Amino acid sequence: MGNEKIRLGIIYGGKSSEHEVSLRTALSIMKAVDANRYEVTPIYVQLDGSWVKGDAIAGQLPERIDALRLSSGSPDENTEISSTGRQMIPSSKPASLFSIGQQVDVIFPVVHGPNGEDGTIQGMLELANLPYVGAGVMASAVGMDKWMMKTVFAQTGLPQVKYVGLLRSQWENNREGTMDRIEHELGYPCFVKPANMGSSVGVNKAKNREELATALNVAAKFDRRLIVEEFVSARELEIGVLGNEEMITSVVGEIIAAKEFYDYEAKYKGAGTELAIPAMVPEHVSEQIADVAKKAFQALDGSGLSRVDFFWDEKNDKLYINEVNTMPGFTPFSMYPMLFQAAGISYSELIDRLVQLGIERHADKQRNIVDAEELE
Numbered sequence: 586m587g588n589e590k591i592r593l594g595i596i597y598g599g600k601s602s603e604h605e606v607s608l609r610t611a612l613s614i615m616k617a618v619d620a621n622r623y624e625v626t627p628i629y630v631q632l633d634g635s636w637v638k639g640d641a642i643a644g645q646l647p648e649r650i651d652a653l654r655l656s657s658g659s660p661d662e663n664t665e666i667s668s669t670g671r672q673m674i675p676s677s678k679p680a681s682l683f684s685i686g687q688q689v690d691v692i693f694p695v696v697h698g699p700n701g702e703d704g705t706i707q708g709m710l711e712l713a714n715l716p717y718v719g720a721g722v723m724a725s726a727v728g729m730d731k732w733m734m735k736t737v738f739a740q741t742g743l744p745q746v747k748y749v750g751l752l753r754s755q756w757e758n759n760r761e762g763t764m765d766r767i768e769h770e771l772g773y774p775c776f777v778k779p780a781n782m783g784s785s786v787g788v789n790k791a792k793n794r795e796e797l798a799t800a801l802n803v804a805a806k807f808d809r810r811l812i813v814e815e816f817v818s819a820r821e822l823e824i825g826v827l828g829n830e831e832m833i834t835s836v837v838g839e840i841i842a843a844k845e846f847y848d849y850e851a852k853y854k855g856a857g858t859e860l861a862i863p864a865m866v867p868e869h870v871s872e873q874i875a876d877v878a879k880k881a882f883q884a885l886d887g888s889g890l891s892r893v894d895f896f897w898d899e900k901n902d903k904l905y906i907n908e909v910n911t912m913p914g915f916t917p918f919s920m921y922p923m924l925f926q927a928a929g930i931s932y933s934e935l936i937d938r939l940v941q942l943g944i945e946r947h948a949d950k951q952r953n954i955v956d957a958e959e960l961e
């Protein structure tokens with residue numbers, strides 16, 4: 586690429602409960618990258634799912650999230666202009682992305698949750714043949730669905746809590762039988778979650794049958810796939826993984842929640858939650874965490890980044906993997922960047938590395954022969 590700037594597209598926002606978090610992340614990345622080496626094009630996915638591309642935003646570096654959300658871009662023959670004067674690229678038309686594709690070298694999708702880190706945006710970027718940061722379609726999809734992720738962990742032999750996966754229809758068609766099964770296999774207290782959410786949305790602890798019914802009803806509002814887990818009284822430890830086929834891990838961090846569990850309020854409003862970096866745990870625990878995290882990353886065929894979350898039952902010295910987040914919170918004050926900061930990799934260096942990893946993975950994929958006739 587020589588002295589030419591890397592043209593970096595940032596897709597942010599999205600139709601998810603983590604919309605605001607995504608805005609903060611996009612803003613942080615734009616502020617952190619070296620303007621001499623990057624030319625940034627923000628691509629905003631509005632709450633209604635429509636797309637807005639704004640070249641103008643890159644130069645302005647708005648101080649406030651509102652400014653970022655409301656900035657309008659300069660007209661471009663490939664995009665439609667809405668009545669508000671903004672460039673509107675309907676999300677249902679991936680073809681619009683092909684035109685953006687000619688203006689960027691690599692995309693950093695920082696959209697969390699369903700329609701963001703679940704492989705849908707990644708699939709669109711694959712169709713557009715654009716290099717992008719982070720996990721591909723499969724790792725994103727598996728990492729988003731807690732039930733599928735647990736199935737993969739089980740197959741890989743990773744230590745995890747006992748769980749029961751079920752469909753909403755199973756619950757709705759046979760409530761008593763479903764609760765009998767959960768009581769038999771897990772008992773109380775248990776944790777009920779929608780399989781595809783994130784940010785603790787729809788997650789509830791149940792201490793008896795009545796609470797279980799309520800928790801299942803709540804989770805069923807968010808997803809048709811549900812997961813119930815055995816409750817573990819444990820410390821919550823997290824580690825960052827960075828790389829493609831070869832990877833490094835960060836230091837281990839701990840989330841110390843004042844509330845009963847690490848819920849949405851605690852996560853994003855910082856209500857009484859403290860982060861300990863590095864976590865004060867014995868070396869054999871941090872070693873095991875690094876080892877299991879790499880295995881989980883490989884099992885999902887991860888690339889770029891992932892934050893891998895664990896439960897450590899200190900009393901019995903037992904470690905359980907909880908989940909892999911393929912698009913973890915990524916502001917400078919989020920766990921993942923802070924874990925690497927503590928490992929000696931700054932926020933802007935982290936972005937540099939992730940962009941390079943995305944470009945490398947794309948290049949590696951171009952080696953694949955798509956037409957058998959090419960062999961002859």
Ligand SMILES: Nc1ncnc2c1ncn2[C@@H]1O[C@H](COP(=O)(O)OP(=O)(O)O)[C@@H](O)[C@H]1O
Nearest residue numbers: 746776783784785786788814815816817846847
């Ligand atoms: N099996 C469990 N035992 C004890 N606490 C749990 C369990 N599962 C989840 N939690 C608590 O709920 C929080 C959110 O659950 P998690 O599975 O991480 O969902 P999310 O994808 O929303 O982060 C965890 O950080 C933890 O505090």
Ligand SMILES: [Mg+2]
Nearest residue numbers: 784785894908
């Ligand atoms: Mg979690």
